[in-house]
Structure formats: C-alpha cells, structure tokens
Amino acid sequence: MKQYPNIDIRGIGLIWGLDLSKFDTNIAAEVQKACFERGLIVERVGRHDSVVKVMPPLNISNNNLRKGCEILRDSIASVLALQEEKVVQKI
Numbered sequence: 001m002k003q004y005p006n007i008d009i010r011g012i013g014l015i016w017g018l019d020l021s022k023f024d025t026n027i028a029a030e031v032q033k034a035c036f037e038r039g040l041i042v043e044r045v046g047r048h049d050s051v052v053k054v055m056p057p058l059n060i061s062n063n064n065l066r067k068g069c070e071i072l073r074d075s076i077a078s079v080l081a082l083q084e085e086k087v088v089q090k091i
Contacts, residue, residue, distance in 0.1 A: 004080070017046065018051065019046065020051065025048055025050065028052050034079050040072065042054060043055075056068060
C-alpha cells in the first residue's frame with residue numbers, strides 16, 4: 001500500500017495486520033465497518049484495537065482472496081478520504 005505510508009503492514013503466510021495507529025483512534029473501527037458493509041468481515045486487534053487483522057481460510061480461492069483484498073483497499077481509501085474531508089472542513 002504505497003499510497004498510504006502511515007499504514008504499517010506486518011504478517012506471515014495468510015495472517016496479516018494493518019496497523020492504523022498513526023491515524024485517529026477510531027480509524028480501524030471505521031475501516032472494519034466499511035469492510036462489513038461491503039461484505040468482508042475483519043477483526044480489530046492490538047493496542048486500542050488499532051490493527052485490522054486479515055486472516056482468510058487456508059483453502060480460500062485466488063478469486064475470493066483478490067476480492068477480499070479489493071474490498072479492504074476500497075474501504076481504507078473511502079475512510080481516509082472521509083477523514084481528509086473532515087480535516088479540510090475544519091480549516
């Protein structure tokens with residue numbers, strides 16, 4: 001996710017975490033909600049629940065994995081765009 005340098009990505013195999021702690025404390029919750037609204041279930045873990053955990057089943061198809069990653073990417077993009085709008089409106 002080169003376009004989001006503030007997101008730290010860690011993981012191994014099919015277990016990955018996207019650390020959103022450099023943003024507001026509720027960003028991970030908003031990303032989780034946006035994912036759910038698009039049909040993807042993700043968990044929040046870590047200190048202050050600021051890490052979005054991605055842990056698909058080992059037998060996931062490439063198509064479903066790709067679709068899940070696209071949903072996650074789109075959810076992050078929409079949440080961060082909304083956050084940017086809020087910041088601009090405050091100025």
